[in-house]
Amino acid sequence: MSIILMGCFIMKKVGIPRGLSYYEFYAAWKVFFEELGAEVVLSDRTSKKIIDDGVKACVDEACFAVKIFFGHVINLMGRADCIFIPRLTSISRNEYVCPKFGGLPDMVRGSIGGLPFIIDAEINMRKDKNGGLKAAYEAGSFFTTDRALIRSAYNKAVKSGYGVLPAEAAAPAGVLKNEGRLKIAVIGHGYNLYDSCLNMNLLNKIRAENAEVITLDMLDRDSIIKRSGTIPKKMFWNFGSKAVGAAFCLLDRQDIDGILYVMAFGCGVDSFVCDYVERLIRREKDLPFAVITLDEHSGEAGLNTRIEAFIDMIRWRKKNDINLPSHGQYLHHGESSAG
Amino acid sequence: MILTFPHMGNTYITAKVLLDELGVSYVIPPLDNQEALSIGARYAPELACLPLKINLGNYIKAYEQGADTILITGGCGPCRFGYYSEIEQGILRDLGIKMDVIALEKPDAGLLELMRRIYRLSGYEKNVNRVIGAVKKAARISALVDELERQTFRTRPRETAKGSTDRIYSAFRENVLNAKGYDGIKKLIGETSEKLSAIKVNRNQTPLKIGIVGEIYTTIDSATSFNLDIKLGNLGVEVDRAVTVSGWIIDHMFKKALRLPYDTGYVDAAKPYLKTMIGGHAQETVGHSAQYADRGFDGIIQIYPLSCMPEIVAQSVLPGLSRDKDIPVMTLIIDEMSGEAGYMTRIEAFLDVLDRRRERSIG
Numbered sequence: 001m002s003i004i005l006m007g008c009f010i011m012k013k014v015g016i017p018r019g020l021s022y023y024e025f026y027a028a029w030k031v032f033f034e035e036l037g038a039e040v041v042l043s044d045r046t047s048k049k050i051i052d053d054g055v056k057a058c059v060d061e062a063c064f065a066v067k068i069f070f071g072h073v074i075n076l077m078g079r080a081d082c083i084f085i086p087r088l089t090s091i092s093r094n095e096y097v098c099p100k101f102g103g104l105p106d107m108v109r110g111s112i113g114g115l116p117f118i119i120d121a122e123i124n125m126r127k128d129k130n131g132g133l134k135a136a137y138e139a140g141s142f143f144t145t146d147r148a149l150i151r152s153a154y155n156k157a158v159k160s161g162y163g164v165l166p167a168e169a170a171a172p173a174g175v176l177k178n179e180g181r182l183k184i185a186v187i188g189h190g191y192n193l194y195d196s197c198l199n200m201n202l203l204n205k206i207r208a209e210n211a212e213v214i215t216l217d218m219l220d221r222d223s224i225i226k227r228s229g230t231i232p233k234k235m236f237w238n239f240g241s242k243a244v245g246a247a248f249c250l251l252d253r254q255d256i257d258g259i260l261y262v263m264a265f266g267c268g269v270d271s272f273v274c275d276y277v278e279r280l281i282r283r284e285k286d287l288p289f290a291v292i293t294l295d296e297h298s299g300e301a302g303l304n305t306r307i308e309a310f311i312d313m314i315r316w317r318k319k320n321d322i323n324l325p326s327h328g329q330y331l332h333h334g335e336s337s338a339g
Numbered sequence: 340m341i342l343t344f345p346h347m348g349n350t351y352i353t354a355k356v357l358l359d360e361l362g363v364s365y366v367i368p369p370l371d372n373q374e375a376l377s378i379g380a381r382y383a384p385e386l387a388c389l390p391l392k393i394n395l396g397n398y399i400k401a402y403e404q405g406a407d408t409i410l411i412t413g414g415c416g417p418c419r420f421g422y423y424s425e426i427e428q429g430i431l432r433d434l435g436i437k438m439d440v441i442a443l444e445k446p447d448a449g450l451l452e453l454m455r456r457i458y459r460l461s462g463y464e465k466n467v468n469r470v471i472g473a474v475k476k477a478a479r480i481s482a483l484v485d486e487l488e489r490q491t492f493r494t495r496p497r498e499t500a501k502g503s504t505d506r507i508y509s510a511f512r513e514n515v516l517n518a519k520g521y522d523g524i525k526k527l528i529g530e531t532s533e534k535l536s537a538i539k540v541n542r543n544q545t546p547l548k549i550g551i552v553g554e555i556y557t558t559i560d561s562a563t564s565f566n567l568d569i570k571l572g573n574l575g576v577e578v579d580r581a582v583t584v585s586g587w588i589i590d591h592m593f594k595k596a597l598r599l600p601y602d603t604g605y606v607d608a609a610k611p612y613l614k615t616m617i618g619g620h621a622q623e624t625v626g627h628s629a630q631y632a633d634r635g636f637d638g639i640i641q642i643y644p645l646s647c648m649p650e651i652v653a654q655s656v657l658p659g660l661s662r663d664k665d666i667p668v669m670t671l672i673i674d675e676m677s678g679e680a681g682y683m684t685r686i687e688a689f690l691d692v693l694d695r696r697r698e699r700s701i702g
């Protein structure tokens with residue numbers, strides 16, 4: 001347990017909720033805290049109970065992903081001296097993440113009683129490329145007073161953890177056959193794609209149809225960034241500009257058979273990004289495109305039907321070699337509920 | 340070039356002064372925002388925020404009346420407002436509606452591009468002074484209109500003949516469409532204010548006081564929130580709304596851009612509950628709520644459109660503020676599906692709570 005040393009709390013066990021930014025940054029954060037001598041406690045994988053707890057604690061109007069994050073915070077209670085909930089204002093130049101990421105520690109504090117200490121260091125790299133290091137100094141100060149140690153832990157974390165995805169993101173080996181294999185690109189936030197409880201095993205359902213899944217993380221980072229700047233007004237959400245850049249990269253390729261956009265119900269960012277990406281794709285190419293919206297009320301049967309229908313449509317079109325001209329007048333909105 | 344612009348409460352009056360003074364042609368979309376919403380909702384993404392849907396309806400209506408260019412302000416996140424123009428242009432384009440957009444914001448292409456847009460507004464006259472003069476006049480009018488509205492907030496709960504304020508104020512909103520330029524509109528505001536002052540009021544009344552906070556569009560555009568401010572006034576409540584059109588123009592567009600100091604008391608007041616700027620008006624919502632509580636208001640009503648990201652964060656922290664400062668807070672969420680009746684029941688129940696609290700504290 002924590003002991004008090006010279007007016008500064010020295011924490012031993014730091015809890016990290018397995019939600020939202022976990023998928024992108026856990027690898028780096030783990031290295032960082034362990035370098036400082038802390039023990040990292042990760043919340044359990046998302047379960048029915050975690051979802052229920054989160055839904056109960058969180059305001060109704062929040063998006064599904066935030067509700068699940070709340071469930072993970074609750075899962076950590078009593079298991080750690082403190083919980084790391086950084087305030088992710090910005091993780092890239094001139095871009096933001098999402099208002100809810102910026103206010104996440106406030107939301108958690110306002111909604112869950114009896115919390116342990118929350119480390120809510122702000123990460124803001126919008127105008128300051130040292131924003132990450134600054135946050136590290138703040139977060140690290142709860143574990144050590146040695147700033148040189150914090151700095152070296154930060155550097156190690158960036159070097160070995162940046163861009164490394166957690167185990168959940170890996171595709172299971174040997175599901176796909178070579179013959180008749182499709183390639184389906186899936187656009188969505190990491191926490192919507194890699195949390196198989198949140199999305200009812202969506203990616204593996206697609207793979208079970210003998211379709212390879214291409215996520216944004218599998219595309220070339222530099223090309224995405226380059227292409228994201230080719231629209232009149234660049235998106236100011238980190239995820240948005242990534243999705244737009246990725247859509248261009250996918251349109252350039254000839255081997256993509258269809259694109260699925262996966263979003264959490266109530267996501268403000270996706271309501272815009274999805275619309276933008278969908279129009280972009282439909283204007284350029286006649287590529288099958290569908291939207292899947294997930295929330296705590298989504299049923300698995302509905303999801304299965306939608307995926308099967310989408311894949312069947314693609315196979316049928318391939319067989320009949322249909323190539324419709326792409327045009328604005330064909331624009332329609334994919335029915336956007338999974339259940 | 341025939342300009343138009345989106346509605347938001349009384350902003351059309353400010354925009355009218357600006358465009359009159361610039362001497363450009365323009366169309367004001369019909370005032371009926373409920374109809375605009377039903378048109379916009381047909382074409383906008385289902386989960387887009389409500390103001391975007393109304394904007395879209397405004398543009399389509401204005402297009403039918405001959406407008407070809409939209410004048411808007413912009414933003415750079417993190418909330419969706421800063422990306423409205425791009426989404427709206429995409430939708431209009433796919434509908435086959437050809438409209439240009441002039442966004443008054445700092446573009447990716449830099450400040451020169453902004454100057455180019457302003458020149459374009461003034462018909463390429465390159466007369467910067469005229470533009471600056473028009474902007475100043477528009478800002479002054481916006482402050483006068485906000486003061487006029489505050490006056491209605493004070494007279495409505497106190498008037499002895501119910502409906503007097505409403506009659507004068509709605510006549511003003513209609514007649515202002517026919518007034519011309521800074522001078523004409525200023526005169527009309529002055530006359531209206533005198534009429535409001537002449538209303539007989541009950542001076543002994545101490546109405547309940549409610550602070551209205553929340554997302555800027557739904558709080559400022561009375562029609563979108565079922566005329567909540569007017570209804571409360573007619574139920575004998577004095578309302579206050581700290582976020583105003585003029586405050587938004589003067590503080591956010593000028594002072595912030597020119598790095599002049601402006602009142603940031605709300606930022607400190609919000610701190611214990613919401614530490615940083617997260618976009619939209621969340622910091623104002625939380626900070627103003629704290630300030631209303633400290634000023635002895637009886638209650639707070641937060642209003643926001645469904646799925647509004649910053650206000651969802653604000654809503655999550657308001658219960659703590661309500662406990663600490665012992666002030667009732669109610670949240671109303673607006674979407675195109677919700678009917679007025681449901682809101683009124685909740686509002687009446689809320690007023691009952693406030694009444695009883697007051698009796699207890701006096702008795």
Ligand code: SF4
Binds near residue numbers: 065189267268269270
């Ligand atoms: S980006 Fe969307 S899903 Fe993620 S926290 Fe923000 S609103 Fe929720």
Ligand code: SF4
Binds near residue numbers: 388420644646
């Ligand atoms: S403040 Fe809310 S309603 Fe307004 S643009 Fe932002 S998300 Fe939409």
